[in-house]
Amino acid sequence: MRTLLLCYGALFFAQIGNPLGAQSPSPGVQGTLNVSAQVRSLRQFYWVRELPRRDEVPGQGRIGYFGGEANITLLWGAKSDSKTKALSLRPNCWHNLLEFPSMDSLIRNPVNVTIQMEIE
Amino acid sequence: MKHPAFLLVTWLAVLLSYLDLHAQGGSVQTRLMNAYRGLIFDQPGQPIVSGNQQSYNIQILDPRTLVLEIAAPPRTPLMVQIQSVQQLWNHAVSPAESIPFAWEAAFCNAGINDERMARRQAIPLDVNQNQFQFEMNDYQSIPGNPEPIDDRVKAYLYVYGRLGPVGLVTPGFYTNPINIQVWY
Numbered sequence: 277m278r279t280l281l282l283c284y285g286a287l288f289f290a291q292i293g294n295p296l297g298a299q300s301p302s303p304g305v306q307g308t309l310n311v312s313a314q315v316r317s318l319r320q321f322y323w324v325r326e327l328p329r330r331d332e333v334p335g336q337g338r339i340g341y342f343g344g345e346a347n348i349t350l351l352w353g354a355k356s357d358s359k360t361k362a363l364s365l366r367p368n369c370w371h372n373l374l375e376f377p378s379m380d381s382l383i384r385n386p387v388n389v390t391i392q393m394e395i396e
Numbered sequence: 397m398k399h400p401a402f403l404l405v406t407w408l409a410v411l412l413s414y415l416d417l418h419a420q421g422g423s424v425q426t427r428l429m430n431a432y433r434g435l436i437f438d439q440p441g442q443p444i445v446s447g448n449q450q451s452y453n454i455q456i457l458d459p460r461t462l463v464l465e466i467a468a469p470p471r472t473p474l475m476v477q478i479q480s481v482q483q484l485w486n487h488a489v490s491p492a493e494s495i496p497f498a499w500e501a502a503f504c505n506a507g508i509n510d511e512r513m514a515r516r517q518a519i520p521l522d523v524n525q526n527q528f529q530f531e532m533n534d535y536q537s538i539p540g541n542p543e544p545i546d547d548r549v550k551a552y553l554y555v556y557g558r559l560g561p562v563g564l565v566t567p568g569f570y571t572n573p574i575n576i577q578v579w580y
Contacts, residue, residue, distance in 0.1 A: 310434035312571040316443045
């Protein structure tokens, strides 16, 4: 009788001792998911002539310059408005292109500054 | 010659052990709550741009976070394994290019049957911790917690993470599979 108790006791504790059950755990679910990201190109513009055509600017996107410490001022114009407008860019951050929807051309660009424009 | 009672008790013990495991296996269910669309870092207005050295985070409260629902009887012990490499790859270029990726995960086994309530109580795992065990808790009777519809309670696994910094890589589609296994 003592043998029987020992035998059953061993089986009982073997089950308790394994946190996943009495035997090897069974895979309940195995699934594969995809992680993804669409990386876009960055268009870089140094001079006014390198601005995109008007139809390439849908009014969304952003502009910025990186690597400097002080604000820079861009002068720009629009065909619909003869006045030249000034645009101040803080360094190292993006500005939404919606802030200047009628930008047709950069009139003057600071030397040695890379302006980055991204169009969606 | 073994005593007949010895054989009977031994076989009974083996049979009970098998039935217990089998019952657990048959009643554990898992499903993805936000459909099969994966963990996608793109979002309107914040495009991922080659060379900008930025990192892009999906936090646990972000709607893009993957939610895996696990339904099982209380006290069921479970083990979850998550396997993934730590890059997203663009195999359309040769040689393939990559962006660093670190997944994060959190789980809630507090006996809460509502995903949004559970999310606020989820326990984050260490970054890239790829295996953990927990036990299904009893249903928690608190206001707003839906009553279980059968003998099972729910636990939730949340998978999110960080992409980047994005170096000067070729524009294109970067992807990587994550493999999730739930063992019981």
